[in-house]
Amino acid sequence: MSYTNKQVTDALKLVKFPGSDQDIISLDMVRNMKIEGKKIGFDLVFQKSDDPNIIPLKKACVTNILRFVDKDAEIKGNIKVKAVHIVEAPSVLPNVTNIIAVASGKGGVGKSTISSNLAVALAKAGKKVGLIDADIYGPSVPKMFGSEDASPKLIQIDGKDRIEPHERYGVKMLSIGFFVDPAQATVWRGPMASNALKQMIEEGNWGELDFVLIDLPPGTSDIHLTLVQTVPVTGAIVVSTPQDVALADAVKGINMFEGPGVNVPILGLVENMAWFTPAELPNNKYYIFGKDGCKKLAEEKGVNLLGQIPIVQSIREGGDNGAPAALNEDSVTGMAFADLASKLMAAVEDRNQSQDPTKKVEMTR
Numbered sequence: 001m002s003y004t005n006k007q008v009t010d011a012l013k014l015v016k017f018p019g020s021d022q023d024i025i026s027l028d029m030v031r032n033m034k035i036e037g038k039k040i041g042f043d044l045v046f047q048k049s050d051d052p053n054i055i056p057l058k059k060a061c062v063t064n065i066l067r068f069v070d071k072d073a074e075i076k077g078n079i080k081v082k083a084v085h086i087v088e089a090p091s092v093l094p095n096v097t098n099i100i101a102v103a104s105g106k107g108g109v110g111k112s113t114i115s116s117n118l119a120v121a122l123a124k125a126g127k128k129v130g131l132i133d134a135d136i137y138g139p140s141v142p143k144m145f146g147s148e149d150a151s152p153k154l155i156q157i158d159g160k161d162r163i164e165p166h167e168r169y170g171v172k173m174l175s176i177g178f179f180v181d182p183a184q185a186t187v188w189r190g191p192m193a194s195n196a197l198k199q200m201i202e203e204g205n206w207g208e209l210d211f212v213l214i215d216l217p218p219g220t221s222d223i224h225l226t227l228v229q230t231v232p233v234t235g236a237i238v239v240s241t242p243q244d245v246a247l248a249d250a251v252k253g254i255n256m257f258e259g260p261g262v263n264v265p266i267l268g269l270v271e272n273m274a275w276f277t278p279a280e281l282p283n284n285k286y287y288i289f290g291k292d293g294c295k296k297l298a299e300e301k302g303v304n305l306l307g308q309i310p311i312v313q314s315i316r317e318g319g320d321n322g323a324p325a326a327l328n329e330d331s332v333t334g335m336a337f338a339d340l341a342s343k344l345m346a347a348v349e350d351r352n353q354s355q356d357p358t359k360k361v362e363m364t365r
Ligand SMILES: Nc1ncnc2c1ncn2[C@@H]1O[C@H](COP(=O)(O)OP(=O)(O)OP(=O)(O)O)[C@@H](O)[C@H]1O
Pocket: 104, 106, 107, 108, 109, 110, 111, 112, 113, 114, 135, 137, 138, 140, 217, 218, 272, 273, 309, 310, 311, 312, 313, 315, 316, 317, 319, 320
């Protein structure tokens, strides 16, 4: 026999936060509850790691569970205290209006292709745009912009070293690929990769920008955490193919951004490789990776579908030749990226009007 979630929640509802008439359940301090047989465990989340109420509240939780659920319940040692310390006052990128994370659950779904083309399409729409390639496992932005040989200069501003971003097609960019041999990038794990991202953000001479897009590695990693701890991210875009295995990973990405302690709004999903139309059969659509997978996921999760981009030879060629397809505004693909950019701008505007600015997050345990 196992206790129910309700039994435990009811017992914890009787624990009031000192000095307040609210209980720890209403204050959303109890998370990740796990009940297995007699074993009960959960996270008790505080705003600060030095909150003086940590010990008394932990004790009160144990007492109430033993008293109101079962005196034999195994609760001692199973409450994990966590602290979410939200730091105000963003001091980096003060002149950048919107910081957009571009993420994907699975690798190879076209995240860098979408980031590069979106950056170009936003620039074509008259916006000041920056692009940071933080994809440590495959920094492909330099190749997609034909800028593999660029080596951004170090300049001094007010006595501080600054990295001058490389500029191409109206987009200012920095990539991990500018600083390491792409063939060796995979050895840049953990702290080194996180430091590289921090440096590109904090030391880049970005100036005034309407948007900076940050092309993240696939999956969820320390780099994602570094990002939300370094700057207040306005919102995230999740790129996926319509295939089930890719969608399952996209959900993990959505949950990470929307999760407690991160709270970065999802601006929308982009379905890439949505279908294929052969040149000789222009009216046929072949749904190679399945049909409308992202569209359905967006409906399910209540988030925007920003666009569906088909598999097009010129998109792949543009990536390989260093000239993103979005440069060609009159082509069908150019128009698709222009539409994606305008949907993104609308989603950002909507987000900025309806929600408070994101706060930079510092997580401590
Ligand atoms: N819509 C598309 N049509 C044709 N080719 C595409 C399309 N999207 C991406 N590609 C191609 O698929 C390959 C993978 O794309 P890309 O490098 O953008 O993926 P990614 O998700 O960023 O990968 P990574 O796992 O390295 O982060 C590239 O060769 C790219 O040109």
